[in-house]
Amino acid sequence: MNxxxxxxxxxxxxxxxxxxxxxxxxxxxxxxxxALQMVLTAxxxxxxxxxxxxxxxxxxxxxxxxxxxxxxNIEYYVxxxxxxxxxxxxxxxxxxxxxxxxxxxxxxxxxxxxxxxxLSAGAYGFFISLDLFTMFFFLEVAVIPKFLLIGIWxxxxxxxxxxxxxxxxxxxxxxxxVGLLGVYFNSNAGSGVHTFDLLKLSQMHIPVEAQxxxxxxxxxxxxxxxxxxxxxxxxxxxxxxxxxxxSMFLAGISMKLGGYGxxxxxxxxxxxxxxxxxxxxxxxxxIAILYGAFATMMQTDLKYINAYSSVxxxxxxxxxxxxxxxxxxxxxxxxxxxxxxxxxxFFAAIGMVYDRTHTRMVAQLGGLLKIMPFISTVFFIAGxxxxxxxGFSGFVAEMTVFMGSWQHAELFYRIxxxxxxxxxxxxxxYILRAIGRSIMGPVTDDHHLKLGDANWNEKxxxxxxxxxxxxxxxxxxxxxxxxSPGAEVIMNKVLSIR
Amino acid sequence: xNEIFTLMKHELSLTLILFILLFLKLGKETWKAESxxxxxxxxxxxxxxxxxxxxxxxxxxxxxxxxxATIAFEKNILNFGAFIISLQAFSWLKDHxxxxxxxxxxxxxxxxxxxxxxxxxxLMFYLGLELSTIPLAALSNFDLLKRQSSEAAMKMILSSAxxxxxxxxxxxxxxxxxxxxxxxxxxxxxxxxxxxxFAFILLFTGFAFKMSVVPxxxxxxxxxxxxxxSVTSYLSVISKGAVIFVFVTVLYTVFKPMAEMWYHVLxxxxxxTMVIGNLFxxxxxxxxxxxxxxxxxQVGFILIGISGSSQTGMASVIYFILIYVFSNLGAFGVxxxxxxxxxxxxxxxxxxxxxxxxxxxxxxxxSLFSLAGIPPTAGxxxxxxxxTAGAGKGNYLLITIAALNMIVSLYYYLRIVKAMFMDANEQxxxxxIIPFLPKIALFICVAGMIALGFVSDLxxxxxxxxxGM
Numbered sequence: 011m012n013x014x015x016x017x018x019x020x021x022x023x024x025x026x027x028x029x030x031x032x033x034x035x036x037x038x039x040x041x042x043x044x045a046l047q048m049v050l051t052a053x054x055x056x057x058x059x060x061x062x063x064x065x066x067x068x069x070x071x072x073x074x075x076x077x078x079x080x081x082x083n084i085e086y087y088v089x090x091x092x093x094x095x096x097x098x099x100x101x102x103x104x105x106x107x108x109x110x111x112x113x114x115x116x117x118x119x120x121x122x123x124x125x126x127x128x129l130s131a132g133a134y135g136f137f138i139s140l141d142l143f144t145m146f147f148f149l150e151v152a153v154i155p156k157f158l159l160i161g162i163w164x165x166x167x168x169x170x171x172x173x174x175x176x177x178x179x180x181x182x183x184x185x186x187x188v189g190l191l192g193v194y195f196n197s198n199a200g201s202g203v204h205t206f207d208l209l210k211l212s213q214m215h216i217p218v219e220a221q222x223x224x225x226x227x228x229x230x231x232x233x234x235x236x237x238x239x240x241x242x243x244x245x246x247x248x249x250x251x252x253x254x255x256x257s258m259f260l261a262g263i264s265m266k267l268g269g270y271g272x273x274x275x276x277x278x279x280x281x282x283x284x285x286x287x288x289x290x291x292x293x294x295x296x297i298a299i300l301y302g303a304f305a306t307m308m309q310t311d312l313k314y315i316n317a318y319s320s321v322x323x324x325x326x327x328x329x330x331x332x333x334x335x336x337x338x339x340x341x342x343x344x345x346x347x348x349x350x351x352x353x354x355x356f357f358a359a360i361g362m363v364y365d366r367t368h369t370r371m372v373a374q375l376g377g378l379l380k381i382m383p384f385i386s387t388v389f390f391i392a393g394x395x396x397x398x399x400x401g402f403s404g405f406v407a408e409m410t411v412f413m414g415s416w417q418h419a420e421l422f423y424r425i426x427x428x429x430x431x432x433x434x435x436x437x438x439x440y441i442l443r444a445i446g447r448s449i450m451g452p453v454t455d456d457h458h459l460k461l462g463d464a465n466w467n468e469k470x471x472x473x474x475x476x477x478x479x480x481x482x483x484x485x486x487x488x489x490x491x492x493x494s495p496g497a498e499v500i501m502n503k504v505l506s507i508r
Numbered sequence: 509x510n511e512i513f514t515l516m517k518h519e520l521s522l523t524l525i526l527f528i529l530l531f532l533k534l535g536k537e538t539w540k541a542e543s544x545x546x547x548x549x550x551x552x553x554x555x556x557x558x559x560x561x562x563x564x565x566x567x568x569x570x571x572x573x574x575x576x577a578t579i580a581f582e583k584n585i586l587n588f589g590a591f592i593i594s595l596q597a598f599s600w601l602k603d604h605x606x607x608x609x610x611x612x613x614x615x616x617x618x619x620x621x622x623x624x625x626x627x628x629x630x631l632m633f634y635l636g637l638e639l640s641t642i643p644l645a646a647l648s649n650f651d652l653l654k655r656q657s658s659e660a661a662m663k664m665i666l667s668s669a670x671x672x673x674x675x676x677x678x679x680x681x682x683x684x685x686x687x688x689x690x691x692x693x694x695x696x697x698x699x700x701x702x703x704x705x706f707a708f709i710l711l712f713t714g715f716a717f718k719m720s721v722v723p724x725x726x727x728x729x730x731x732x733x734x735x736x737x738s739v740t741s742y743l744s745v746i747s748k749g750a751v752i753f754v755f756v757t758v759l760y761t762v763f764k765p766m767a768e769m770w771y772h773v774l775x776x777x778x779x780x781t782m783v784i785g786n787l788f789x790x791x792x793x794x795x796x797x798x799x800x801x802x803x804x805x806q807v808g809f810i811l812i813g814i815s816g817s818s819q820t821g822m823a824s825v826i827y828f829i830l831i832y833v834f835s836n837l838g839a840f841g842v843x844x845x846x847x848x849x850x851x852x853x854x855x856x857x858x859x860x861x862x863x864x865x866x867x868x869x870x871x872x873x874x875s876l877f878s879l880a881g882i883p884p885t886a887g888x889x890x891x892x893x894x895x896t897a898g899a900g901k902g903n904y905l906l907i908t909i910a911a912l913n914m915i916v917s918l919y920y921y922l923r924i925v926k927a928m929f930m931d932a933n934e935q936x937x938x939x940x941i942i943p944f945l946p947k948i949a950l951f952i953c954v955a956g957m958i959a960l961g962f963v964s965d966l967x968x969x970x971x972x973x974x975x976g977m
Contacts, residue, residue: 184911
């Protein structure tokens, strides 16, 4: 399995789009490219399983390295473990459904799909990189398309949101870069040959004093992507102004880049500092979970509801990482996948409602179930998954995080866990209220009676995402088996220094 | 005799062009402007290509002039920039009545810069610097009917004279304390005495004026705004690049014994330059002025790379300037074209630009992204390597300040992108027809910005040419 294809395919599709004429050609090419990505990730999953079941115990599979900038020891170096495979799967699900829901993107369609595919190339590249410089390169590739996507095709105060998002995320990546340089120059201290190689770095020991400086930089930098409190403020504005597909990409993929980076780079390479700072991470994550949940209660705009609830849900990811137990960490990755699918579905449903009714205000909606049963059902499923109903992925993931957190017996961890658990009640309140108001009850606006239900493309998009959610919800073991060996390697490194 | 031809071939080939232009001007035949411009661009292209063959290493005239592979490469970069600028100047110059003179002046400043880069002696360096500066002032005045242009030239000549004075004062102090002006002998006589530090500061000031390092940057914005766009791009890329090349070499070789001292000077200068350049750039509405301040901020980043004082440091500086040639000329190319065809230079005029001129908008966007250091453009690699080189010293405070400055700079670059793509405008700039030669120039710039980062062999080659301390 050649991992570079994962980057090559989206890039080639994007280039092919530049030569297309008219919306019809463009979207067919984009859909074809996204389907290819999906086939490719499925192949990756199966060949990964085949390798593992044939007894390949290597930490990273399908490795490929090519020297890029020899004097600086920068390599293009890729490889995957279970965690990366899970994230890659998530990406391909979100990409194809994102393209399907933008089927009627009339304005500047060529540019729109081009940017979406560029973004997906950045995300794939990030998840497969084993060289910190390459990883950083792809992280930034995934930032700027979002500025254009929101600024050009967005709604509301789009320019403000686009600028805020771009600057905050670039701020995050600037901190990450300083952190990475710190790691680089502290690798192989003395011998003079520094390295960006993640695997080699994980075998080395970075001096604790250096970790104390560079861990917070790296963690906060990635944390900004993952909506770490108090740097989450780009999330509500960015999500609510973005066009549907961009919201899906943003919440479904981009925020996961942050969680993955916190896990793979910050925690894995700087374990001592991870221990020392874990209290602060847990406190911030708990605040984000509770604050996000309560802030959602106050929202009246559906997109804002989902955006603030994303802050709350992504708090679970950081909580799971901060807890530093294997189960919690597995839960964190599961939560990333689960939240990615769920929130993409949610935004897709909101987008479908908005396209028809031209409003996202809960108060102006009502009785949608009678008018557009399919869309309302999708909306309902997304809501149930968000509030953690058993049978959907949200339950599995959050439960795993709680289980992992409960392994710590100290009072502090208990309080944090209980606080996080308590947020589920709040989640239930706002989700049920939003759903009850908007899709049940009498039809508030007579104009809505004329509106139609979902088109085929929207149906396919929703079914793909729901399939993912249910597959995790009903049979979580495959995802758990995929993730936990990867999480175990990271945890062994973290625990070994105790 | 033979040696002179191989070692000075860059200078000699430019001199040849100068003479050809002179005959062209004096000859009875009056050519059409288009064909003259095409012919001159062809000459400059040949000159650029000729720069790659038959390069020698050695010194002439008692070590006054020396050259090697590194210097030849630096000269090639500048030759290339001059070629691109000559292509871009097409729409502006084709109706200008003093067309050949523009190129005569440009080529003579280039010769001056080459002498400066090759100098092995403080006096030779000064000679080259002056040879390059005085024609530049004349170039600034080349929009003969615009008052702003004459004002720019006046400011340029006065501030240059002032900085030359300081530089000469520094040189004489240096001579007074060491008894020599030769680059090869100076290091042995430097002991870091107070007078020598003072002399160094004066020399640094001279350099700082040319590189527009804060607080010696005041002339930059006015001169850039007033000069014709092609001259501005020449000033910001070629003339700045040449001085930086010399500056690196001089710091790493001649002032090596005083490294401890100049590191602090560089630290302070780079922080000031980045911060002030960025803060002023935010508020600019004239695009040329805006690019002037952004180029000031870029120099701040270059100083970080230089402060790394290692082989990586020098390599990153040369690499960055190479990329900067592509990025800045890409940006200036569009601005110059629009300015020449419509006379519009303000950010507000660019609102809705994408609707009418999608191609030019993308070129400008990619250039701005490259200047801001956003992948996959080459600027990303250039800027990050500068920071990497700087971080080698272990001064992470400086790197953090620089990284935060990158965010500020991103804001103002994105402002232009926002104006082009997102803002509505009742009367956007009409659809422009891009002439052939500028089109080639823009194409080369974009191709360079996209490809250079991935062609790592080039960086490896530059690294092999560089040296540290």
